[in-house]
Amino acid sequence: xxxxxxxxxxxxxxxxxxLELSSGNxxxxxxxAQGKTNLLEAIYLLCLSKSFRTNHEKxxxxxxxxxxxxxxxFLLDNKNVQKIVFSCSQNKxxxxxxxxxxxxxxxxxxxxxxxVISSPEEYNLTLGPPPERRKFVxxxxxxxYKRYFYFLQExxxxxxxxxxxxxxxxxxxxKSSAILEPWDEKLVQVGSDLIAYRFQxxxxxxxxxxxxxxxxxINNETLKFEYNSNINFEDIAExxxxxxxxxxxxxxxxxxxxxxxxxPHRDDFIFKINDKGMKKFGSRGQHKTVLxxxxxxxxxxxxxxxxxxxxxxxxxxYSELDINRQKKILDLLNEMGQIFITSTSVHNHRKKNKxxxxxxxxKGIVAPEEELMS
Numbered sequence: 001x002x003x004x005x006x007x008x009x010x011x012x013x014x015x016x017x018x019l020e021l022s023s024g025n026x027x028x029x030x031x032x033a034q035g036k037t038n039l040l041e042a043i044y045l046l047c048l049s050k051s052f053r054t055n056h057e058k059x060x061x062x063x064x065x066x067x068x069x070x071x072x073x074f075l076l077d078n079k080n081v082q083k084i085v086f087s088c089s090q091n092k093x094x095x096x097x098x099x100x101x102x103x104x105x106x107x108x109x110x111x112x113x114x115x116v117i118s119s120p121e122e123y124n125l126t127l128g129p130p131p132e133r134r135k136f137v138x139x140x141x142x143x144x145y146k147r148y149f150y151f152l153q154e155x156x157x158x159x160x161x162x163x164x165x166x167x168x169x170x171x172x173x174x175k176s177s178a179i180l181e182p183w184d185e186k187l188v189q190v191g192s193d194l195i196a197y198r199f200q201x202x203x204x205x206x207x208x209x210x211x212x213x214x215x216x217x218i219n220n221e222t223l224k225f226e227y228n229s230n231i232n233f234e235d236i237a238e239x240x241x242x243x244x245x246x247x248x249x250x251x252x253x254x255x256x257x258x259x260x261x262x263x264p265h266r267d268d269f270i271f272k273i274n275d276k277g278m279k280k281f282g283s284r285g286q287h288k289t290v291l292x293x294x295x296x297x298x299x300x301x302x303x304x305x306x307x308x309x310x311x312x313x314x315x316x317x318y319s320e321l322d323i324n325r326q327k328k329i330l331d332l333l334n335e336m337g338q339i340f341i342t343s344t345s346v347h348n349h350r351k352k353n354k355x356x357x358x359x360x361x362x363k364g365i366v367a368p369e370e371e372l373m374s
Contacts (some may be wrong), residue, residue, distance in 0.1 A: 001077055001113065001114065001308050001310065001337075002074065002311075002337075002338045003311055004074070004075050005019060005072065005073045006039075006042060006043065006070070006072045006073075007070070007071040008039075008068070008070055009068060009070075010062040010067065010068045010069070011042055011062065012035065012038040012041070012042075012062065012068075013038060013062070013363065013364035014039075014062075014364045015364065017365075019039075019366060021357065022338070022356060022357035024334075024337075024338065024339070024355040024356055025333075025334065025355075026338070026341070026356075026357050026359065027341050027346070027356065027357070027358045028040075028341070028342045028343070028359050028361055029342075029343055029344070029345065029346055029358060029359065029361065030344070030360060030361035030362055034361045034363055034364070035364045035366075036315070036342040037342060038364075039340070039342075039361070040117070040119070040313045040315055040340055042070050043072070043115070043313060044313060046084050047113040047114070047115035048109065048110065048115060048139070049086065049096060049106045049107075052117055052119060053121060057094060058090060061088065061089075061090065066089055066090050067088060067092075069087045070086040070087070071083070071085050074113055077307065082098055082099060082112075082113070083099055084096065084113070110143060110149055111143045111144070111146060111149070111306070113311070114143050114144075114306060114311070115311045115312075115313065116140075116298040116311075116312055117312075117313040117315070118291045118292055118294065118295045118314045118315065118317075119313070119316070120315060121315075122294075123287060123291070125291065126271050126278055126279060126282065130266075130267070130269075133268060133269040134264075134269070136269075137198060138152055140298055140301070141198070141201060143302060143306075143310075144305045144306060145197065147193075148194070148197050151190050151193045151197070152194060154190050155187075155191055155263075158183060158186045158187050158190060158191075159187065159260050161183060162184075163258070165179060165180055166180070166254050166257075166259055166260065167258035169258070170256065170258035175255075187243075187260070187263060189240070191231075191243060191263040191264050192240045192243055195229055195231060195239050195243075195264050195267075198264065198267065199229065201227075202226065202227035202269065204301075205225055205297060206224055206226065208297045208300060209223060209225050209293055209294065209297040210222065210223050210224065210225075212296050212300075213289065213290065215328065216289050216293065216325050216329060221273055221274055222273065222275075223271065223273055224271070224275070225269060225270070226270045227267070227269055228267065228268040228270055229264070230262055230264065230265075230266040231246060231262065231263070231264075271290060278290065285321060289325060289329075292317075292321075292329050295312060295314065296332060296333070298310070299336055309336070309338070311337075311339075312333070312336060312337065312338065313340050314342070315342045316342055317329070317330075318343055346358065
């Protein structure tokens, strides 16, 4: 898949900007706080309808304006052209149309235009709390499997309703277990499906990620990605039984706390280097190398499962990496399709591919290199 062009109107610090893009590497060059990351955010929004920087997309509306508009044209691997218009207004919220047909649900966009990203915000993935890693897995699997996304939405609905009952029970008492039992069963059924997906995914993904990481290190470091499920089980067939058993054991604690204490919303995923927890022992360079390896592993998995190459976004590629790792990473990325990379300067890898394009960013103004040279 290739994003052939993008237009931004009143988005962040861009009043109006239009870019014709390369099918290979696209470099956004400029000093800090000039708008490079804003361009990546715009692309991400077109693909997923969500920002990787905020949970409130209205924050991206330019000051004193009422809405922003993003337009993108994608060329899919099957040669179909898809034109997207994404708008977000103070009054109407988010709206999306594809080829002039408005989507009735924002969720209909998920998985149609796959994207992966590595950014400074992604350090929370390896250094932050469990919700950051669950979010990473949920976004990746939702782009690959429509049913996973359906189960995820349904599971959140069930947890919300169940928590409401538990909190009411905690505050007022006098509840019967019969009120909670139907929601227990829904929690077990949908939650078990999510756990099964995550379990199968983690085994495959760990091997893929480990192989990619090994290409960037010279000291035989090993990387593992482990699924730490909130429900203890040894075989997928026993997940539901173990889930029900756990709910029975923690019923009193859940009532006392007024919240659901078991299920995939309490899962975690652990990164280990040489069998040591990366969160505690990993260096900044190791964390950055893992994040880049994740992008490549995600891209490979998406292409394998969906037969569509995702757009790859990399914010601040060169920081925290030595020259040797920079070269190895860029060499591997050059084989992966369309990539968008931000940087504060043009590096030695410049013009390695004839189709590379360079855009110089200053205060929300984009100048393609060919304009500067003319």
